[in-house]
Amino acid sequence: MLLLRWIAVLALAMLAGKLISKLKLPSILGWLIIGMFFGPHAFGIMSQEVLNASWYKVTVTWMQCAFGLMLGTELVWKKLKNYGKGLIVTTLTQSLGTFFFVTLVFGIIFKFTGIPIYLAFVFGSIALATAPAPALSIVNEFHASGPVTDTLLPMAVLGVLSFP
Numbered sequence: 415m416l417l418l419r420w421i422a423v424l425a426l427a428m429l430a431g432k433l434i435s436k437l438k439l440p441s442i443l444g445w446l447i448i449g450m451f452f453g454p455h456a457f458g459i460m461s462q463e464v465l466n467a468s469w470y471k472v473t474v475t476w477m478q479c480a481f482g483l484m485l486g487t488e489l490v491w492k493k494l495k496n497y498g499k500g501l502i503v504t505t506l507t508q509s510l511g512t513f514f515f516v517t518l519v520f521g522i523i524f525k526f527t528g529i530p531i532y533l534a535f536v537f538g539s540i541a542l543a544t545a546p547a548p549a550l551s552i553v554n555e556f557h558a559s560g561p562v563t564d565t566l567l568p569m570a571v572l573g574v575l576s577f578p
Contacts, residue, residue: 416464423452423460435555442551509542516541 430444452459517538
């Protein structure tokens with residue numbers, strides 16, 4: 415039954431992605447919306463029981479490995495050397511900027527709501543780990559190219575490698 419729930423939510427996410435793309439918006443927006451609505455903290459179709467299931471964790475691990483392989487095959491050392499200092503500075507700025515901004519915003523909110531402040535750092539770390547994924551998805555979906563998008567992939571990989 416849990417597997418059927420997961421398949422149903424995946425199908426809904428794909429459908430939502432297609433519908434959102436008809437509005438000339440990135441598909442990942444539809445996927446995120448479905449994830450929020452049907453995740454364990456809203457309607458609960460993807461309950462915590464599903465997320466804790468061993469088959470789900472194995473599937474996610476395989477998907478992470480496949481994503482890592484796709485990113486790794488796109489990296490070419492000569493291109494990385496051509497990007498030079500700009501790539502390193504941009505990566506650190508984007509990574510640290512994301513972390514500090516999200517941590518600051520949640521820290522302020524948590525201060526006024528009585529939630530422990532250290533959790534703001536956890537949220538900042540989560541934002542840091544997920545920051546490049548939507549941008550890469552959008553670039554891929556719209557087949558964008560140019561100097562900024564050419565540095566996006568190596569920047570995402572460097573960000574993930576430097577802050578796992």
